[in-house]
Amino acid sequence: MNIQAITFHHLGMRLTTPFVNSLTTIQDREVILIEMIDEEGVTGWGECVAFSSPWYTEETCGTAWHVMGEFLAPRLLKESIYHPEEVNERFSMVRRNPMAKAALEGAVWDLWAKREGKSLSVALGGVKEAVAAGVAVGAQESIPHMIEAVRERVEQGYPRVKVKIKPGADVEVLEPLRNAFPDLSLMADANAAYTLRDIERLKALDEFQLLMIEQPLAVDDIIDHAKLQEKIRTPICLDESITSFEDARQALELGSCQVINVKLGRVGGIVEALHIHELAVQKKIPLWCGGMLETGVSRSQHIALASLPGFTLPGDLSASSRYWKRDVITPPTVVKNGQIHVPTEPGIGVAIDRDQLQAVRIKSQTVVAG
Ligand SMILES: [Mg+2]
Structure with missing residues (x-):
């Protein structure tokens, strides 16, 4: 072309x-x-x-x-x-x-x-007709507000909820949440808010049966994450630290994480993501698709990516309405019974x-x- x-x-x-x-x-x-x-x-x-x-x-x-x-x-x-x-x-x-x-x-x-x-999903080797939705809940002004915000998402059918944490707002947030939702598939994202000096605080999070903790340490680190993973039971998921296939390969070799969050923008595109997918399948490392508070264009690409067999965990793939009054795509992304349909129309499968x-x-x- x-x-x-x-x-x-x-x-x-x-x-x-x-x-x-x-x-x-x-x-x-x-x-x-x-x-x-x-x-x-x-x-x-x-x-x-x-x-x-x-x-x-x-x-x-x-x-x-x-x-x-x-x-x-x-x-x-x-x-x-x-x-x-x-x-x-x-x-x-x-x-x-x-x-x-x-x-x-x-x-x-x-x-x-x-x-x-071909649909983008088929072009990439996707095998699923629908992918599991998930949602990220930002920090709230109080614990009751947080519980309410999570309850709203659970009632909307999201099978997995992620919350944002930082020192001083981790145990304080996760303990009441776990008590309110004993069976919820719950995870926490720190956006690199900790260092190895916080190890006792991070160990304390083990008791909340989190699906994983995302990016606890620095964005450019994979060594300290490996040290931390040895000390905590909660699986570490890397987000910001993985900006390429090479980063993923090195992190897995060092034992810096047990899960990888793939975002197309962060890793440099679809081809790089496909290489990470191949490696993860080979090493039996679960993947999921992250979100960037993006519009339906990027989300549609992520839905296609999440239809690949190695994406075994629900991603931060939410309905258009979770972010926007009106998305820039039509039809907008919808979540039904915790799932998002993978478009079969050519390309990303939605119109602008x-x-x-x-x-x-x-x-x-x-x-x-x-
Ligand atoms: Mg993250």
Whole structure:
């Protein structure tokens, strides 16, 4: 295929409720959607999941806009692409910037799958008709508010709930939650809020039968996580620390985690995620798909990814309505009996809601072949 034009749509979205974690509070969510058109007029969509500020990883919407426009997009417009697997190689002259790379690679996959008449799930080797939903509940102003927020999600049918923790708001939150929901599949995400000096505090979390604890230590660490995993029973899941297949391989070799959270933006795209999947299946390491407070474009890619056999745990895959009054896709993602249907239509399997796109767009920029 010959990509003729790539348009970056810079959107300003508003979450239905503010999301609070150990580092920041997010209510206004900047988003960059990628629209890619080939010589036959087929359109592929991708999403850059970087946040406005570098609290999660170092990329931001601003850095991604720059890197995609100046360095990555021109490399897709230069020559024909036969398969999306070639994209990684084209981008190899740019170090890191995984979210910028994944955004463009994702649009190429959507475009290619549409041309092939295949759903993204089928194109990636997916085997499930539906994937388990899950939800992340941000920090709340009090324990009763937290219990209420979790109860609401349980009543909506989510089979697994994740809460955010940090020192001073861990045992204090998890103990009343566990008492209120003795059988709930519950996990905790620290977004790197601890160090090895907190080992006694982290050991104390073992009694709450958490499904796992996500990213307790530094984002760039895999050594201390291995030391911590030896001392605690709760399985460690790595999120921020895994930015590539190589990170995953090294973490598993060191015993730094027992579970991996895969986010396409964080690991640099679909091909890298497929390599991690292959390794995880071989090593019998369970995977799940994370979420980035993203729109339906990125979520649809994650639903396709979660339909692969190695994604054995419910991900942070929620209904569009959990985040947005009106998503930018149609139909919106819905959760039924704790499950999300995997689209069978070509590509990501959902259309862009052009009216909503226009309503929330701040600016756009197009790069053309030439
Ligand atoms: Mg996380």
